[in-house]
């Protein structure tokens with residue numbers, strides 16, 4: 001065989017020649033490393049999640065997410081322009097309503113905070129960015145769950161689908177190009193797709209949060225949307241121990257008509273991301289969630305890690321595992337570095 005092997009020759013008396021295989025050659029200079037890098041970040045593959053607070057004009061800081069804010073109308077417009085100038089791919093909007101109720105009435109109100117914010121975003125940057133909206137009830141319900149509750153206080157899957165269908169119409173009419181279905185109800189993609197098509201919104205796309213895990217890393221997000229969740233989300237979000245289930249959810253969502261599928265959180269679920277990416281016929285995205293953001297910021301603030309290197313490495317790893325695009329609170333900043 002001519003297969004290269006380590007140096008020691010089988011013939012006695014031959015001096016050691018050193019390793020035949022030297023992978024370090026391709027690491028020897030910055031230019032060589034750049035040329036041989038497999039995975040890169042591109043601004044267009046980054047999506048910025050944004051929070052918009054009803055009634056606010058200027059930004060309100062989020063204590064658990066230093067650098068991230070609940071936008072008011074003025075700061076929102078400025079941040080949209082900045083994001084478009086940085087050349088990111090899109091924005092994912094979340095509403096923070098002033099009043100909440102059991103059925104999340106603000107969610108499908110055409111004048112509700114999220115739908116109003118969507119109109120602003122489409123008018124400001126709709127040509128440059130893909131304006132996307134979170135389609136879920138938790139920001140709008142007083143109990144903080146992603147769906148409506150039945151008489152026993154359990155999340156009622158099928159009654160929630162009716163609410164999601166109504167939200168979908170309101171969001172499409174506000175101009176959202178891609179609806180982010182993050183509620184993890186069974187049948188949500190089909191319910192929303194059917195409602196959109198029946199209403200003539202055949203061009204509005206659906207992003208399914210398929211592999212969405214019941215994660216501690218959403219902690220800071222609760223403050224970001226002023227949520228006071230009663231209980232937890234384990235009856236609808238996936239158990240962190242399950243990999244196959246994430247792949248199965250993605251398959252179901254594709255069968256129901258999802259245009260894009262997602263795995264979330266990203267960093268602790270790279271195996272699920274890689275498995276979904278290996279078989280998905282549609283684009284696969286990942287969400288670097290609030291807790292992943294805050295851990296980097298907190299460690300960097302203490303001088304324990306190099307902030308910029310950690311951000312780049314975290315995003316590169318998510319891309320390397322198979323994400324075609326990444327939702328990240330670092331999107332605008334990273335896009336500016338990359339230019």
Ligand code: PBG
Pocket residue numbers: 134136137138139146182183217218219220221233288289290291
């Ligand atoms: C649900 C939703 C959540 C996040 C995005 N969409 C919260 C949850 O499921 O508990 C979390 C995002 C983040 O933590 O950055 N509307």
